[in-house]
Amino acid sequence: MIGVADIREIVPEMRRFERIGAHTHIRGLGLDEKLKAVNIKDGMVGQTEAREAAGLVVQMIKEGKLSGKTIILAGPPGTGKTAIAVAISKELGKNVPFIQMSGSEIYSTERKKTEILMEAIRKCIGVEIHEMRKVYEGEIKSINIQTKPHPYNPYQRVPDRVRITLKTTEEEKTIEAGSSIAQQIIQGGITEGDVIQIDAETGRVSHLGISLESQKSKDLDIDTSAKVPRPSGKILKDKEFVYTMTLNDLDNMTAKQRSGGFFSLLFGGEETKEIDPEIRTAVDEQVKKWVDEGKAKIFPGVLFIDDSHLLDLEAFSFISRAMEGELVPIIILATNRGVTTIRGTNVKSLLGFPLDLIDRSVIIGTREYSAEEIREILKIRAKEEKITLEEEALDELTRIGEETSLRFTVQLLSLSAQNAKVSDKEKVTKDDVLRVNKLFMDIKEAAEYLKKYEEKLMVH
Numbered sequence: 035m036i037g038v039a040d041i042r043e044i045v046p047e048m049r050r051f052e053r054i055g056a057h058t059h060i061r062g063l064g065l066d067e068k069l070k071a072v073n074i075k076d077g078m079v080g081q082t083e084a085r086e087a088a089g090l091v092v093q094m095i096k097e098g099k100l101s102g103k104t105i106i107l108a109g110p111p112g113t114g115k116t117a118i119a120v121a122i123s124k125e126l127g128k129n130v131p132f133i134q135m136s137g138s139e140i141y142s143t144e145r146k147k148t149e150i151l152m153e154a155i156r157k158c159i160g161v162e163i164h165e166m167r168k169v170y171e172g173e174i175k176s177i178n179i180q181t182k183p184h185p186y187n188p189y190q191r192v193p194d195r196v197r198i199t200l201k202t203t204e205e206e207k208t209i210e211a212g213s214s215i216a217q218q219i220i221q222g223g224i225t226e227g228d229v230i231q232i233d234a235e236t237g238r239v240s241h242l243g244i245s246l247e248s249q250k251s252k253d254l255d256i257d258t259s260a261k262v263p264r265p266s267g268k269i270l271k272d273k274e275f276v277y278t279m280t281l282n283d284l285d286n287m288t289a290k291q292r293s294g295g296f297f298s299l300l301f302g303g304e305e306t307k308e309i310d311p312e313i314r315t316a317v318d319e320q321v322k323k324w325v326d327e328g329k330a331k332i333f334p335g336v337l338f339i340d341d342s343h344l345l346d347l348e349a350f351s352f353i354s355r356a357m358e359g360e361l362v363p364i365i366i367l368a369t370n371r372g373v374t375t376i377r378g379t380n381v382k383s384l385l386g387f388p389l390d391l392i393d394r395s396v397i398i399g400t401r402e403y404s405a406e407e408i409r410e411i412l413k414i415r416a417k418e419e420k421i422t423l424e425e426e427a428l429d430e431l432t433r434i435g436e437e438t439s440l441r442f443t444v445q446l447l448s449l450s451a452q453n454a455k456v457s458d459k460e461k462v463t464k465d466d467v468l469r470v471n472k473l474f475m476d477i478k479e480a481a482e483y484l485k486k487y488e489e490k491l492m493v494h
């Protein structure tokens with residue numbers, strides 16, 4: 035149904051991060067009303083204390099009691115640090131952005147470390163903008179396009195004006211518009227029977243679909259266009275539009291506007307590498323104004339920095355400073371180091387983090403899984419990836435998981451399924467698992483292998 039409030043345009047689509055493929059089974063923290071972990075729930079298995087701690091953290095975030103603090107996830111590889119970060123963002127709500135990066139990504143030859151971090155932070159702040167706009171909306175009853183000679187080529191004709199009769203269930207109206215709207219109509223292949231919407235101010239034409247009541251809809255039974263009911267109400271009406279963007283999207287849009295078409299003409303519209311701090315300030319002011327006027331809502335998301343011990347002192351102090359700002363996401367730092375030197379210094383420190391940052395953090399530890407837990411997680415992943423496993427294959431994968439890591443065996447599961455598929459088998463057998471386990475190395479094996487061949491490999 036097309037009503038006044040339920041037209042929703044999402045422009046541009048919020049860029050969700052792609053690297054979360056291995057965590058699609060995580061739907062939340064899997065807690066009960068008292069924030070106690072249910073052994074298997076929301077795709078989560080075991081890791082009880084970490085999940086309950088994360089539950090309290092989510093509660094505090096929602097009550098605004100965690101501001102200025104970061105969350106640290108500390109634990110061995112493959113113990114669910116990323117999984118818990120994903121779960122925290124799921125618990126925070128549907129519109130909440132989740133951005134994942136590695137500590138190593140801040141080192142680039144082209145951009146400053148702080149710029150990379152700033153951009154990541156701004157990608158994590160979702161802004162839902164509500165806007166009331168006047169639109170003409172209706173089913174096209176008739177359409178008449180007038181053309182005129184092309185100004186530079188009089189033998190060619192170009193659209194000049196268009197006269198459109200629109201109808202709703204309530205009224206019928208004829209409007210006349212200029213060449214820009216005429217052109218959009220021709221380009222969009224819009225004809226009688228289509229339901230369109232024209233922004234009264236900008237003249238942007240949107241094709242909403244084919245009217246169910248029209249002759250066109252009856253003539254075309256195979257058509258890719260959506261069929262929609264004939265709009266109700268007045269033809270000229272106020273409609274609410276909702277755009278979901280991030281502060282980073284707004285920064286880029288503003289930067290482009292400011293540099294004007296001129297730059298883009300000369301340099302092929304290349305994306306600006308760095309955003310002027312002035313632009314960010316202007317965007318923040320604008321967004322705050324929209325919020326005050328009830329036109330926008332802010333959704334602070336989660337910035338997850340994996341391998342955070344790879345950040346250096348400059349990055350840590352930047353993060354500490356950023357946490358004091360108003361528009362900040364939840365920052366989750368993950369590490370699998372115990373005591374190590376802080377990058378860029380000779381100072382040894384817990385987790386490789388500066389003390390003042392640790393002081394302002396809540397630390398959640400993750401521990402290794404039991405065979406039973408590994409088995410349950412494999413079962414959930416198999417279901418998620420639509421893989422059927424023979425019992426023996428699951429036994430073998432569990433055994434490998436205990437010996438190596440959960441992450442490795444989760445990967446082997448997908449590879450085994452691929453192997454079974456290649457041999458046209460419906461079910462993954464123990465043989466598939468044994469084969470791929472022989473073909474691929476886990477980290478420990480790879481390290482030993484490389485050590486053995488070190489001399490030969492490092493000849494250059």
Ligand SMILES: Nc1ncnc2c1ncn2[C@@H]1O[C@H](COP(=O)(O)OP(=O)(O)O)[C@@H](O)[C@H]1O
Pocket residue numbers: 056057060077078079080081109110111112113114115116117118400411440441444
């Ligand atoms: N408690 C858990 N319940 C369900 N799945 C889990 C759990 N812990 C980890 N996983 C899954 O196991 C795999 C490895 O975990 P991951 O979160 O990548 O570990 P880490 O980030 O600590 O290296 C991922 O696919 C993850 O989603």
Ligand SMILES: [Mg+2]
Pocket residue numbers: 115116117340
């Ligand atoms: Mg991880």
